[in-house]
Amino acid sequence: MADITLNRLAKVYPGGVRALHDLDLTVRDGEFFALLGPSGCGKSTLLRTIAGLEAASGGTVHIGDRDVTALQPGERDIAMVFQDYALFPHMTVEENIAYPLKVKKVGRAERAAKARRTAEELGLGPLVERRPGQLSGGQQQRAALARAMACRPRVFLFDEPLSNLDARMRLEARTFLKKLQRELGVTTVFVTHDQAEALAMADRLAVMESGELRQVGTPTEVFRRPASTFVASFIGSTPMNLVDGEVTAPGAVRVAGGELPLPDAAASLTEAGEKVVYGIRPEYLRWSDVPAEGAVAGTVSVVENLGSAQLVTLECDGGVSVQVVVSEDHEPEPGNRGWAVPRNDRALLYRDGDLVAEHGTTDATVSGPAEGPGNGVGDGPADDAEPVPS
Amino acid sequence: MRTGTNPVPALLRGIGAYVLVALALAFFALPMLWLAAAPFDAHPGVTASLPDFTLANFKRLWNNPNAVDSLASSLILAVGSAVLVVGLSALAAYALSRVRIRGRDGLLYALLLLSSIVTGTAAMVPIFLLAAELNLVDSYLGVILVLTGGLLPAAIFILKDFMDTTPRSYEESARVFGASPLRVMWDVVVPVVRPGLATVGVWTIAQVWGNFLIPFLLLRSPDKSPAAVVMYTFYTEGGQPDLALISTFSLLYSLPVVLMFLFVSRRYGFRFHGGIKA
C-alpha cells in the first residue's frame, strides 16, 4: 500500500491548452479519494496522469517513496477501472481477470486459480465462463474490479466508476464499492462529476475547476463549508442559495429584502457597508407560515415534492428567489406567503467568491485524521444531523 | 386529399411497387441464367434454356490441365495478396489511427485516388517495366506485390475507420497492466477489429480473384495463368469460343467468391460497419 504525492504537477497539451495547473496534493495511504468537478475541469486528465496514460508536462508523481513520473503505466504498480470497464469482449470473464497475470507471466494454472478466487470473492463465481457482452452492467463492473484486484496493485484508479449503471444499480454499487475499498484497504482515487457520489463514497475529496484544485477536504467539510461560491453551487443535490447582500451595522446583513443576523463564522470579519454573497443551503432554512424574526419573506412560486420533504421556491420581496426544503409538516401552496429562517451556524458569507472565515478553517490541513485505512469512519457525516443529500 | 386515406390509389401503388420489384428481379436474374443452365447442357448455345442435362462438361474441364491449374494459381494469388494486404494495412491503419501524423488525411485521400486510377490501364506500361527491372516478371510474387500495392490504400482507409471506432480504453487498460504496445496490438486490437480484418480479407480475395489485367501483363508462362486469364483460352479447334468449357469453367470459377460472399453475409451481415466515411 502506498500514498500518492503530487508535486507541482502540470499538464499542457500540444497546442497550449493547460489542463492541470501545478497541482499539489497528497492522497493518503488507504484512503478512498474522489476527484470531483464539472466536465472539462481536468479531473480525468489528473487521474490519467497518475496512471501514466498522459505524460506530465511538469512536476512529479510519487507512489509510496517511488518517483513514477517517468515510468510507463505498467511499471507503476497500479490498476485502473475505466468508465466503460474496458473488458475485452473476446475473452471470457475468467480470461479477462487473468489477463494482468498473463502479462506478468504468471503460469497458466496459477493465474486461472487466482482469477477464479477473485471472481468468487466478488460473487462472479457462476459467471466466469461468460463473455462481457452477456453480463449486466453491475456484473461487468464487478468483473472489471476483479481484474483490477487480481494483480494486487498498490493503488486503484477508477474513472467514473458508476456512470455506466442505471440509477438503481448505482446506489447498490456505491455501497458495494465503499465496502470493498474498506476491506481491501488499497489507496483508491476515483473521478466523478456527480457530487452525491463523491460525498457518499469518499473519505476525502478534491473539487476541481479549470485544472485547479478549488477545495480539498472531507465530504462534511466540503458540504458544510464550501470554500468558494463555485464549490458551494457545485456541491449538494439542491444547490446552495447564494444571494447578494450588504453588511449593515451592527452584525446584520440585508438579504432579499430582509435583515438577517451575520453568520457566526463571519461575524467578526466583516465591515458595515460591504457587498457580500450570503450562502445558505435549502436544508438549513426553517420554514414558517407566519411572519418570523430574522427571516426572508416571499411568495411561494413552485413546490417540488422530494418524497419526505418538499422543495419550495420562494419569490422574495427583493426580486430574488430562494429555495427552501420544507418538511412534510407544512404544505405550502403556490401563491402563499412564506418565511424562511436561516440556521445561523450553517449560514456562510462570501466575499469576491471566497468564503469569509478565520484563515485556514476551510482548509483541509486542519482536520481529517489520517491514520491508515479505515480512517474515514470518523470523518463521515455521521455527526451531522442533516442527511447528506443523495 | 391524402393518398393514404383512399384505398384505391394505395392499392394501385402497392401493385405498382411489386411490378417494379418483379422487373428488378428479372433485370438482375436474367443475365445470370445462362451461367446456371449452360454448364449442364450437352450442347450449350448462348441462349439460357432448360438444359439437356449432362455432367460431361465438368468431366471435360477436369481433363483440361490448364483449367484446374489456373484455379490453383488464382488461389495462390488471392490468398497471398489477402495475407499481405490484411497484415500490412492493419499495422498501418493502427499507427495512423493512434498517432498524430501531419497531413494524414490528405495523404490517405491522395493514395486512395491514385489507387483507383493507377491500378487500371493507365499505368500498365510502367508497371510492366518496373516488374522487369525488379526481376518479378512471370512470378506470383510480382503479381501479389503489384496488386497489394494497389489495394493497400483502400484497405488502410477501411480499417482505419474500424480502428477509430474502437474504444481506446481497451488498449489503455491492457497498458496499465503492463502489456507492451505489440502485445496490446496482438492481444486486444486484433481480436476486437476482427470483423474489419475479415471484411478487408474478403474484399481483397474478391478483387484479386477477378483481376485480369495484372496477371495477364506479368505472368508469361501459361501454366501460371490464373482463371481470369485462362478463360480467354477456351476456343474450339475451329476458332469459336468453346461454350461448354467456358460456361462450366465460369461456374466453377465463380463458385468460391459466391460461397465466400454467402458465408460472410450469414456470419457478419454484409454491411458497411462504418467502413465508408461520409
Place this chain on the structure above:
Amino acid sequence: MAATTSSADPSPAGPQGQETAEKGKRRQAREEPERDAAGLGRRRAAAFLAPALLLVALFLVLPAVWTLYLGATDYRLTGIPAIDPAFVGFDNLTKALGDDGFWRSLRLTLVFVLGSAVIGQAGLGFALAWWMRERTGRLRTTLEVLVMLAWILPSSVVAFLWIAFLDRDGGTLNELLRTPGAAWLLDHPMLSIVVYNIWRGSAFSMMLYSAALGNVPASHLETARLAGAGGLQQLRDVVFPRIRGHILTNLLLISLWTFNDFTPFLITAGGPDGATETLPVHIYKTALGSGELGYGAAISFLMLLINLVVAVIYLRLLGQRNKSGTAGKKSRTARRKARGSGQKEAA
C-alpha cells in the same frame, strides 16, 4: 435561484446532467482519435507504417510518376523510340488536346459515367435500398442476393454472361423479346454497356444507401408523417438532408470507378468503330494497340487530372456540408436540433 452570483455554471448532478457529460466524453474521445492509447510512440508508429508505405510507393506512386515521365517522351512499343525514347515535353499533351479521338472518347466516358453511375447505379441503388428499408422475407433476400451476385462475380465471367445475353443469334434477351437478330451490341453499343454497368454496380450504392437510411431515425420520418408529409416530401425534407454526405461519397466513388473501368472492353472491345471507346479503352488501344506508349501515358495523365478535379469538387461539397451543417442547424426545426450534434459524427 435568479440571484446566483456564482460565475461558474455547475452542471446539475441529476441523471440528465450525467448523460450529457458522458456523451461529451465519448465525443471527445472520438474527436481525438490520435490519442496514443497503446503507448506506441512515433518511432514504432513509423515502423508500423513503413512496409505498407514502401509497397504503395514502389507499386503505386512510382508507376504513376513514371507515367508522367513517359507522357513527356515519344516512347513506343517498337522501333527506335523503344530503345532510346526522346523527350518531347508537352507535345503529347497538345497532340491529345487537338485530337478528335481523345475528345470523342472523353465525351463517351462522360456519357458512360453519367448514365450508368450517377443516374443508373445511384438511382437504382437508392430505389432498392428504399424498398428494402423495412422489409424482410424471401422476396427481399432473393433480390438482395441477385443484386450482390452481379457485383461480386469475376469480371471475365460477367463479360461472357453479357455477350451471351445480348447475342444476336439466340441471345436470351432476343429470345425473351422475340426480336431474333437484333444486334444490341452493334446497334445500341453505348446503351448496352450503360445498362450492363448499372446491372454490375448497383449493389454498392444499394449497400451504402441501406447503411445511410439505417441512420435516419424512424422518429424523424414519423414526425414528418404526423405533419402530413407525403412520401416524396419525406424523402426531400427528412431523408436527403440527412444522408447527403453518403450520397456524395457514393457518387464520388462510383464515378471514379466507372471512369476507370476497363470491363466494357471485354464486352465490346471499344467497338463498333470506336462507339464505346471510353478513355481507359482509348489508352489501351493507343498504348498497346498502336504501340504509342508515350502518347498513351500522356492521355493517362489527362485522365488523372480529370479524376482529381472530380475528387476536389466532391471534397469541396463535403466541406460545405460540414460548414452549413453547423450554421444552418438553428434555422431547422426542433426535431433536427435534438439530434443535430450527433449527426456529423454518425456520418
